Amino acid sequence: MDTKRFSTTRLRSGHGYDDKPGAVNSGFNYRLQGLERVKSRIVESEGRRWMIWSPNSSQDPFYPGGAVPLVSGFTAVELQQRRCDGHCGRYDAAQNPQPYAKDMPWLGFVKRAGERTAGEAEYETVMSAWFEMGDRGQVEETHVSLLLTRNQELEALIGHVLPQIQGSFPALCSQRPKAPRPQDIELLKGIxxxxxALDRLVQIHRGIREKQAWYTLARLRVETSVYRETSSNQATTLPVSIPPADDAFLGAWINGVEETTVEWLLHVARLPCFVETLTIGQLWKTPKK
Structure with a gap:
């Protein structure tokens, strides 16, 4: 018997992706050293044409717009907004690149699902973690154990790096994602x-992905402590050309982000960065063939 049933009406997975993008921040009026289009495309919305492009990534990301608060961590999702696969639509920060957020700068470092490595149970699909027993089922015990181990490993890594950045980046430390807790994961055993199971697993998977993303950013801050975005001598500390992004990460939309932060993301962190511009006739260099 198929136990994958719903007692409530669910949205289809792709619901909302065809909607208008809402608020658009087209602020990107500075020129950085080595800036050129690596990849670009033209889109139309509300009778206007936009260029979607990246100065360092070969990804072809979806632009969510900025009208609705993004969904991250253990954000409560209204019942009527839940989808049949558990994800939260275009504003789901574990699925799609979101506008860079000062209060959650680690979100762009969430890995893309296809880039998982061995032991990263948070990228397992809910369907493969569900074990059917008659007319009901349960989350595979091995999956619960893997999640507990993974969560514990990340907490240990975070605990090691925290003292190294607390003095320089207190906000990053105080705002770090803390869920899921071990007891949150243990509750899966009784479902x-x-x-x-779908709603709880997706939430736990998202939380662990964000812990990994936070640790990635924190480690970068430690390893690149010689560079500061407030440096008055950036021109001599940054290379002229922009290095290719690490496309294992989702990345972020950088419209409206401070120039010094963008420089750090591009040159030091190598985070995939994306831009949307209304005027497509600007004198950017064309992509290399």
Missing amino acids: REFEE
């Missing part, structure tokens, strides 16, 4: 209905 027998697929609908409840």
Whole structure:
């Protein structure tokens, strides 16, 4: 018997992706050293044409717009907004690149699903983690164990790096993602209905992905401590050309972000960065063939 049933109406997975992008921040009026288009495309919205492009990434990301608060960590998702696969639509920070957020700068360092490595149970699909037993089911015990181990490993890594950056980046430390807790993961063992398991697992997976992303950013801050975005001598500390992004990460939309932060993201962190511009006739260099 198929136990993958819902007691409530669910949206289809792609719901909302065809909607208008809402608020658009086209602020990107500075020129950085080595800036050129690596990849670009033209899109139309509300009768206007936009260029979507990246100065360092070969990804072809979806632009969510900025009208609705993004969904991250253990954000409560309204019942009527839940989808049949558990994800939260275009504003889901574990699925799509979001506008860079000062209060959550680690979100762009969430890995893309196809870039998982061995032991990263947070990228397992809910379907593969669900074990059917008659007319009900449960989350595979091995998956719960893997999640507990993964969460513990990340907490240990975070605990090691925290003292190294607390003095320089207190806000980053105080705002770090803390969920899921071990007891949140343990609760999965008692769930027998697929609908409840889906919502809880997606939430836990998202939380662990964000812990990994936070640790990645924190480690970068430690390893690149010689560079500061407030440096008055950046021109001599940064290379002329922009290095290719590490496309294992989702990346971020950088419209409206301070120039010094963008320089750090591009040159030092190598985070995939994306821009949307209304005027497409600007004198950017064309992509190399």
